[in-house]
Amino acid sequence: xxxxxxxxxxxxxxxxxxxxxxxxxxxxxxxxxxxxxxxxxxxxxxxxxxxxxxxxxxxxxxxxxxxxxxxxxxxxxxxxxxxxxxxxxxxxxxxxxxxxxxxxxxxxxxxxxxxxxxxxxxxxxxxxxxxxxxxxxxxxxxxxxxxxxxxxxxxxxxxxxxxxxxxxxxxxxxxxxxxxxxxxxxxxxxxxxxxxxxxxxxxxxxxxxxxxxxxxxxxxxxxxxxxxxxxxxxxxxxxxxxxxxxxxxxxxxxxxxxxxxxxxxxxxxxxxxxxxxxxxxxxxxxxxxxxxxxxxxxxxxxxxxxxxxxxxxxxxxxxxxxxxxxxxxxxxxxxxxxxxxxxx
Ligand code: IPM
Ligand code: MN
Numbered sequence: 001x002x003x004x005x006x007x008x009x010x011x012x013x014x015x016x017x018x019x020x021x022x023x024x025x026x027x028x029x030x031x032x033x034x035x036x037x038x039x040x041x042x043x044x045x046x047x048x049x050x051x052x053x054x055x056x057x058x059x060x061x062x063x064x065x066x067x068x069x070x071x072x073x074x075x076x077x078x079x080x081x082x083x084x085x086x087x088x089x090x091x092x093x094x095x096x097x098x099x100x101x102x103x104x105x106x107x108x109x110x111x112x113x114x115x116x117x118x119x120x121x122x123x124x125x126x127x128x129x130x131x132x133x134x135x136x137x138x139x140x141x142x143x144x145x146x147x148x149x150x151x152x153x154x155x156x157x158x159x160x161x162x163x164x165x166x167x168x169x170x171x172x173x174x175x176x177x178x179x180x181x182x183x184x185x186x187x188x189x190x191x192x193x194x195x196x197x198x199x200x201x202x203x204x205x206x207x208x209x210x211x212x213x214x215x216x217x218x219x220x221x222x223x224x225x226x227x228x229x230x231x232x233x234x235x236x237x238x239x240x241x242x243x244x245x246x247x248x249x250x251x252x253x254x255x256x257x258x259x260x261x262x263x264x265x266x267x268x269x270x271x272x273x274x275x276x277x278x279x280x281x282x283x284x285x286x287x288x289x290x291x292x293x294x295x296x297x298x299x300x301x302x303x304x305x306x307x308x309x310x311x312x313x314x315x316x317x318x319x320x321x322x323x324x325x326x327x328x329x330x331x332x333x334x335x336x337x338x339x340x341x342x343x344x
Pocket of ligand 1: 072082086243277
């Protein structure tokens, strides 16, 4: 059997519940992971005032991969855990490729009239830039609370940062049957960043002559995601546009309970981190109601990243089989995990 070291961050709300099912499936597929739990999130912040100590980042670095449930809790002021835990992890570990597949599995209901708007199915992947854009926190506020308040959020886009994520997206497009890449941006308004992205796509595209290039403004992209999602193959976009369109992508592909993601460090200079796209859902935490499928599919992405493609394929096939027969009957978090684990 194969063995690797896995850092586990259950986090807040339903995070620990869904992560437990991900680990159950990892075990069932015969991969033995040496797991270490890291207590990050609301509990730690309340107890110690800490979000993400440097010492923890150092410990996380020596693992082969990280599995994360969810970070965020209503008992903590908005932004503290997001800006204090999740984003610093992505930045410190250089997760510049935030990979978010959107695939409508057979048997899964989409809110779209799929037979009409996507007769050939939905199967695309969003390559969301993960370390730049407005997420870097450059900005500020003056005269706060007065009628003259001014708040700015500055989107940072470097040639280095754009080029490396664009090249990764092209490589992914080239490896897929349709070989199509869509840049999503808003270069008619955000002319500085937009033109950098456009120029970079054109220039890097010369290295991938067999990949067809398309462009959509982000507002138009949301229309096509609802009316013609089958047109997309690989989408590359910045951090904030990627955040927004991957929620739409999840919704059309059967809901946020199924959406997996990988925060990838392609050079492997630090471990990549796999997490469901959904949040901590405090309203249903502790009730065994959360769907662990997104986490289990994130585990499949993790296995693939570690080169365990056979095991990854088995996990994904087990999920697909479960989804095909799932229907609408309510099942608990652990019942779904058990059913998928039994199929791997
Ligand atoms: C996501 C989340 C995060 C993001 C939040 C929690 C900071 O929405 O992973 O999509 O905006 O990236
Ligand atoms: Mn999001």
